[in-house]
Amino acid sequence: MSSARSNFLRCLGGLLALTLATWVIEAVAISAAFHHRLLAPYAYFANQTFDFLCKLRFAAGFLPSWVPGLPDGFAGLTVGDKLLYALALLAPSLCVALGIGAIGAAAAAATQRRVRSVRQYVMAWAVFGLIVHVAVAVPTLGLQDGLRLGKTLYRLRGLVVDGAVLAMAVWALGTLSALRLAPMLEISRSARTITAGLLLGLTAVGWWQQPAIVAVAAAPSPASAAGGDGAAAYNVVLISLDSLRADHLRTYGYQRDTAPAIDRMAREGVVFDNAIATSSWTLPTHVTMFTGRYQLSHGVIDETSVLPSSIPTLGQIFKAAGFSSAGFASGPYLAGHYGYERGMDTYRDLSARFSDPREARSAILSPEINADALGWLDAHATERFFLFLHYFDIHYDYVPPAPYDTMFDPDYTGTMDGRNFIERSDVNARMNGRDLDHVRALYDGEIRFTDEHVGRVLDKLEALGVLEKTVVLLVADHGDEFFEHGNKGHHRTVYDEVIRVPFVLRLPGKTHAGVRIQDQVSLVDVLPTLLESAAVATPPETEGVSVRHFLEGSPPQRDAVYSDFYDKQGFNLQVARRTPADKTIHHFNRITHPTRGAIEYYDLAADPRERNDVSSTRRDAVTSSLTNMGDWLGQQWRAQRSAEAASGGHSSIKIDEDTMERLKSLGYVGE
Numbered sequence: 001m002s003s004a005r006s007n008f009l010r011c012l013g014g015l016l017a018l019t020l021a022t023w024v025i026e027a028v029a030i031s032a033a034f035h036h037r038l039l040a041p042y043a044y045f046a047n048q049t050f051d052f053l054c055k056l057r058f059a060a061g062f063l064p065s066w067v068p069g070l071p072d073g074f075a076g077l078t079v080g081d082k083l084l085y086a087l088a089l090l091a092p093s094l095c096v097a098l099g100i101g102a103i104g105a106a107a108a109a110a111t112q113r114r115v116r117s118v119r120q121y122v123m124a125w126a127v128f129g130l131i132v133h134v135a136v137a138v139p140t141l142g143l144q145d146g147l148r149l150g151k152t153l154y155r156l157r158g159l160v161v162d163g164a165v166l167a168m169a170v171w172a173l174g175t176l177s178a179l180r181l182a183p184m185l186e187i188s189r190s191a192r193t194i195t196a197g198l199l200l201g202l203t204a205v206g207w208w209q210q211p212a213i214v215a216v217a218a219a220p221s222p223a224s225a226a227g228g229d230g231a232a233a234y235n236v237v238l239i240s241l242d243s244l245r246a247d248h249l250r251t252y253g254y255q256r257d258t259a260p261a262i263d264r265m266a267r268e269g270v271v272f273d274n275a276i277a278t279s280s281w282t283l284p285t286h287v288t289m290f291t292g293r294y295q296l297s298h299g300v301i302d303e304t305s306v307l308p309s310s311i312p313t314l315g316q317i318f319k320a321a322g323f324s325s326a327g328f329a330s331g332p333y334l335a336g337h338y339g340y341e342r343g344m345d346t347y348r349d350l351s352a353r354f355s356d357p358r359e360a361r362s363a364i365l366s367p368e369i370n371a372d373a374l375g376w377l378d379a380h381a382t383e384r385f386f387l388f389l390h391y392f393d394i395h396y397d398y399v400p401p402a403p404y405d406t407m408f409d410p411d412y413t414g415t416m417d418g419r420n421f422i423e424r425s426d427v428n429a430r431m432n433g434r435d436l437d438h439v440r441a442l443y444d445g446e447i448r449f450t451d452e453h454v455g456r457v458l459d460k461l462e463a464l465g466v467l468e469k470t471v472v473l474l475v476a477d478h479g480d481e482f483f484e485h486g487n488k489g490h491h492r493t494v495y496d497e498v499i500r501v502p503f504v505l506r507l508p509g510k511t512h513a514g515v516r517i518q519d520q521v522s523l524v525d526v527l528p529t530l531l532e533s534a535a536v537a538t539p540p541e542t543e544g545v546s547v548r549h550f551l552e553g554s555p556p557q558r559d560a561v562y563s564d565f566y567d568k569q570g571f572n573l574q575v576a577r578r579t580p581a582d583k584t585i586h587h588f589n590r591i592t593h594p595t596r597g598a599i600e601y602y603d604l605a606a607d608p609r610e611r612n613d614v615s616s617t618r619r620d621a622v623t624s625s626l627t628n629m630g631d632w633l634g635q636q637w638r639a640q641r642s643a644e645a646a647s648g649g650h651s652s653i654k655i656d657e658d659t660m661e662r663l664k665s666l667g668y669v670g671e
Contacts, residue, residue, distance in 0.1 A: 008106065010108075010186075011105035011116075011121045012101040013192070014125055015104065015121070015125045017182060018122055020181075021178040021181060022129075022171065023051070023093060025170050026050070026174070027087075029049065029166060031086075033166060036077050036599070036626075037626075039074065050070075050089065051174070053097055054093055055133070068091040069092055071085055073634055076630055122175065126174075126175040133164070133171060137167075140159070140164070232535055235384060235466060235469060235471070236471050237386075237457070237472045238473050239457070240388075240390045240476065241475075243395040244394050244476035244501065245479025245500065246479070246500050248479075249263070258408075258444045259451040266504050267513065268506055269505050270505045271503075272521045273517065274519065275503030277523050279564060280490045282334070283300060283303065285523055286333065286390070286477055287340075288523050289477075290307075291311050292525075292544045293544075294524055294564070296566075298311055300338060305338075307339030307342075308643040309647045310643050311339075313343060315342050315343030317527075319344070323386045325345050325388075326344060327340060327341070327344050327389075328348050329369075329389075331351055332349075332351045334351070334390050335349050361396060364393065366452075369390075369453065373387065373457060389457065391453065393449060393450045394450050396443075397419050398442035399417070399418050400445035400448070404446070408441040409442075412441070414434065416439060417442070422489050436482065470508065471506070471508065471530065471533040471534060472506040473504070473506075473526065473530060474506075475526060479497055481495070481498050493565070494574055505529065517547070517551075519555055520561050520578065520579070521561075522544060522561040524543055526544065527544060528544045532546040562632060564576070573588040574586060582601065582604055583610065584626060585599070585600040586626065587599070599615050599626070602614070
């Protein structure tokens with residue numbers, strides 16, 4: 001046999017040996033590391049546990065569809081589920097190995113006059129694999145933002161919890177195993193035959209398994225939005241108060257009189273006591289309100305994502321039904337390009353004008369929102385209209401204007417204020433209790449200030465004679481945390497202090513005034529509720545339900561609502577499944593958890609503040625909840641893939657440096 005042919009076969013054989021050895025170890029690692037946990041598809045986030053061949057296959061998304069791709073579904077809880085998932089990984093691994101192996105082998109055959117051993121080629125491929133792993137892991141360290149020690153150390157912890165270290169361990173053990181296998185392949189034809197047969201057999205089984213895992217439902221066609229015959233000529237006003245947690249309103253049991261206008265609206269309308277936000281930050285929750293779809297389904301999960309064009313929005317639907325429409329917002333994540341401005345006759349985001357990164361946080365914006373909104377109402381009161389209002393002032397920093405700055409803590413003599421709430425180190429879980437009380441009082445002052453402006457909108461509707469012809473829904477996108485679980489602000493967790501929000505519906509003629517609904521509702525229910533209230537057709541893909549069903553004695557058969565959080569800039573990805581009785585939180589890419597386990601389970605009846613994680617003693621309940629969560633996530637993932645396919649691919653925007661700095665100043669990006 002010529003040296004060229006020998007080198008070709010040895011080089012290709014070395015990579016195939018490394019492929020098989022790494023796959024076996026990875027299958028064991030996945031089964032152990034994700035025991036009794038769901039395992040997400042690679043595209044869900046950059047899971048570091050896959051071997052370097054899978055990482056190359058993921059990067060080569062342009063390959064023809066007949067080349068097997070990575071599994072595109074969620075693996076279940078059992079070891080068998082993980083092994084089937086691992087089998088589905090082998091087919092793309094082998095295809096990549098054959099592709100790059102043939103290229104490498106051809107180069108070896110052409111350039112090597114001396115015959116190299118299989119072991120030498122295994123080492124060469126192992127070095128190449130290490131380069132791939134490092135190339136994927138390094139960007140997560142955020143080195144492009146400069147070598148800041150604290151931030152870099154924080155990101156280094158991410159290499160452990162997101163699986164990069166596990167990937168390196170798989171690579172190292174795979175390399176050692178392939179080196180042990182190499183001599184047998186050198187001297188034994190039967191060893192080569194058995195290895196090749198095993199590799200091809202396992203690949204065939206994995207390829208056979210793939211259709212059940214990667215199948216994506218065809219995209220449904222959007223329904224036309226049109227009012228029915230004899231539809232009531234109701235207008236619609238949607239009011240969103242940024243960062244308002246429900247338990248800081250007297251309507252929800254708070255002692256302070258923080259929101260008399262909202263309390264009045266509650267007396268004249270319907271209060272939903274258990275309304276749950278679909279995430280813990282502004283962008284995905286508002287897109288959910290505008291689409292009636294959960295976050296993973298609509299796909300706007302980070303600041304660079306844009307709503308796919310195939311998903312209709314409230315503005316588009318109301319416009320198609322003949323409504324005049326306008327939106328006036330005051331927060332960076334309400335920028336029209338995310339999808340909010342679609343179908344709107346007028347859409348304005350006040351925050352776009354701020355160049356100082358922290359100016360928007362302390363600016364007083366509600367008066368300007370009202371100036372725009374009240375003027376627009378004057379001009380359109382005789383038309384059928386949809387009006388969206390977003391008030392940002394409650395969002396940190398907590399710097400309410402006088403007299404609201406002292407309204408709820410007039411006797412405070414300390415030095416603590418609400419500026420730079422996220423950045424300042426003296427606002428922490430161990431801070432003086434009296435100072436923390438003052439911060440809460442400032443937060444309450446912001447609520448009272450904003451409530452005054454909500455009241456003026458309601459008064460304007462009444463003065464124009466259209467209040468009793470208008471459906472008004474008031475909600476919040478999320479709340480703020482004050483160290484109930486060791487955190488401050490939001491965009492970090494999915495505990496109730498940040499996802500339980502107000503949900504107050506005022507119907508024309510004060511229908512159902514004073515009614516309180518205990519059943520769980522969600523921000524995903526906003527769109528169908530508003531459309532049904534205005535007798536406008538709801539798109540069939542809508543995942544929420546109209547809360548009017550609860551008023552009409554026909555509550556929907558929904559066992560749980562969901563909240564999810566995807567921090568694509570870091571490594572904090574979690575999903576919560578909440579029923580009236582319990583709550584399960586799944587931390588997806590945490591091999592370890594800094595303070596709690598990867599799975600949390602709370603008995604809400606006995607522990608409404610979520611203090612006692614009983615996941616270790618309620619195994620059957622946890623298993624049932626996670627199984628249901630996995631089914632739900634699979635549906636959400638297929639819906640997103642379908643929407644992307646119908647829109648011609650993932651929609652995204654490039655964030656300029658000034659805008660990125662502004663988003664960082666809000667505490668959302670780069671943490």
